[in-house]
Every structure is written in structure tokens, then in C-alpha cells.
Amino acid sequence: MIVRKVIDPYIAYLEEKRNHLMARRESKLEILREGGERALLHSRHDITRIDFALLRIDKKQYGLCPDCGCEIEEARLTSVPETVFCASCQSDRDKKNKHFRH
Ligand SMILES: [Zn+2]
DSSP: OOOOSOOHHHHHHHHHHHHHHHHHHHTHHHHHHHHHHHHHHHHHHHHHHHHHHHHHHHTTOTTBOTTTOOBOOHHHHHHOTTOOSOHHHHHHHHHHHGGGOO
């Protein structure tokens, strides 16, 4: 169930950003030249996040945090539409992920 009234702007934004990233991915060499292997990995990660957000929209669960089930703050969705977790779950994840970073 979707609580948010208008998600069309988010869908438009996400699809546009996805197209942009896909176009960049096609020129992998360009990305490698610009930012090295890490930049390439990062770009792949962005697409995964966007795909996940679009999937959540598809399932009409966009705007709900899959970890705790609460509604994600409107301001957060507006500034980072590809976010799927609420602020507190995201920061928990960031803390955990830090262990895998160099
Ligand atoms: Zn949450």
C-alpha cells in the first residue's frame, strides 16, 4: 500500500538518472580513465540502488523502509529519491558497511 500521493516525479527522476548512468556505463573506459576502478564500481552501485527503488515503486512499497516498515521522511525522498531506507536504518547500514571499506 502506498501512502504517498504523488510518486510520478520520483519515477521520472529515477528513470532519467538511470538512463544517464547506463549511458555512462556504456563508456566504461571513460569512467576508468576519469576515476579508476573504484568509480566504475560506484557507478554500478548507483544503478543497483535506482533499480531497487524502481522495484519498490513497482510493488507499491516505495516510501516505506523495508527494514523497519516505517514511512521514509518526505524531505529525505525529495533530496535522495533513490533512497529505500529511512534515515536511521541507513545510518545503521552505513556503520556496518564501514567494516568492508578500505
Ligand atoms: Zn527503517
